[in-house]
Amino acid sequence: MDSYLNRAGNILNRIAALADISEEPHCITRTFGTPAFMTGCSKVLSWMQEAGLNARTDNIGNVRGRWQCSVPGARTLVIASHIDTVRNAGKFDGPLGVLLGLDVITQLKEKAVQLPFNIELIAFSDEEGVRFHTTYLGSTVLTGRFDEALLNRTDASGITLQEAIRTMGGDPGQLAADALLPGEWLGYFEAHIEQGPVLYEQQTPVAVVTGIAGQVRMMLTFAGMSGHAGTVPMHMRQDALCAAAACILAIEQYALEHKEQVVATTGILQISNAASNVIPGEVTCSLDLRSADPNMLLTAYNILQERCAEICRQRHITLTWQVVQETAPVTCDSVMSGALEQAIQDAGYDVIRLTSGAGHDAVPVSAVSPVCMLFVRCYKGISHHPQENVDAADLAAAIKVADFFIHRLTGLYNHP
Structure with missing residues (x-):
């Protein structure tokens, strides 16, 4: 040896x-x-x-x-x-x-x-x-x-x-x-x-x-309305960052529920024109979704897209869902x-x-x-x-x- x-x-x-x-x-x-x-x-x-x-x-x-x-x-x-x-x-x-x-x-x-x-x-x-x-x-x-x-x-x-x-x-x-x-x-x-x-x-x-494992990489863009952090009431806001945060947590929760079959990761989070006293009007994040099972990969993709879309509808946020890379198992x-x-x-x-x-x-x-x-x-x-x-x-x-x-x-x- x-x-x-x-x-x-x-x-x-x-x-x-x-x-x-x-x-x-x-x-x-x-x-x-x-x-x-x-x-x-x-x-x-x-x-x-x-x-x-x-x-x-x-x-x-x-x-x-x-x-x-x-x-x-x-x-x-x-x-x-x-x-x-x-x-x-x-x-x-x-x-x-x-x-x-x-x-x-x-x-x-x-x-x-x-x-x-x-x-x-x-x-x-x-x-x-x-x-x-x-x-x-x-x-x-x-x-x-x-x-x-x-x-x-x-x-x-x-x-x-x-x-x-x-x-x-x-x-x-x-x-x-x-x-x-x-x-x-x-x-x-x-x-x-x-x-x-x-x-x-x-x-x-x-x-x-x-x-x-196969994987799908996406960029998700959340478009709301920016505004003054001190003057827009909480119930009237279209906060893109809060919508993104809710979606990220929903993605994590789904992956935890199916942890033996799929993993999901958000590794990039970008806030356009970020400032501490401005309600975020546009946010982009990544989503990396992986599974060794092609059927599970497709199922997870569809379910997460639907869940994120519903979260954005409730918050009056426009969601753009763009696939940037896709590979099969x-x-x-x-x-x-x-x-x-x-x-x-x-x-x-x-x-x-x-x-x-x-x-x-x-x-x-x-x-x-x-x-x-x-x-x-x-x-x-x-x-x-x-x-x-x-x-x-x-x-x-x-x-x-x-x-x-x-x-x-x-x-x-x-x-x-």
Whole structure:
């Protein structure tokens, strides 16, 4: 196990080096297209080149390192995760999967292993969707499913996505050329921190992901009437903020009543022309709704829309309900996940199966390729927070499993 711990130490050093690259001096923030993001991409690109991969940055900012096997017409196994972050992030969400993949490939190359498939390691540019409210930018380009209408979407500063792409040195007109065509895919593998407490509570280092919850993201705008805080009687007000608050609590109550099937989160709340002595006339909030059951997701969506509409009718508030992103639940591939389960057993660990409540790039990839994921235990399940952490021993276990997984795939696809 000492060799795996040494490899884990090297990965942790690189994770720390990447964490030092941030838009903000006292926390980790590395959002799509920013100077810090581009510096991080350059760092990852150099590590791929040092490993002997044919490395490049594509037009959406994905950093891609390819190892071409000697088999004519061989398909490609994609090993990937992302290197963009939320604001005030932890070190491990995304980079762990990229740098673990790089370590595994480096070991294979050093041992001159002959693979029956190509491997492409990818550090996706935008999984979190912080800057443009567009998750999976990098993986939708890779899969040929990018929506060109998004090129005109603007960030908080009014910069369009296509302008951001050009600033990074990409060409918005060439995004389609960066796709890996459906017939080229062998499969997709991603290692990721669990972002939940199950493995931490069960004292187990790794788990197989069986599926990924679907999600709908919405922006809700409440329009009432602003007015003087001292002169408009309480019973005559059209307070948009109070309506928003009532709806947010109603959403929380519904999710609590169905906590085994659905989660709902309001993470953004914006008051237009806010002032302490003005009744809020317009408020916008986000709603993130998730479930592994597609029927439950639809049911929750419809019920919450009706309940919020009724609250607004009673308060004489106009509600605008806009869907900004929607993804269906994903079931991981049985063959690849089976090989991953065998790898976990080969490595000497119990097989635990978990559903991911968080979204991953495996979601868009699943439309064109078999996908599988390995969860790695993280401290108390904390994620999207500076306390995010992974022990070296757990990372060493994940490396060992990944090695056995590639070995399993090699035997599975090494046909004459």
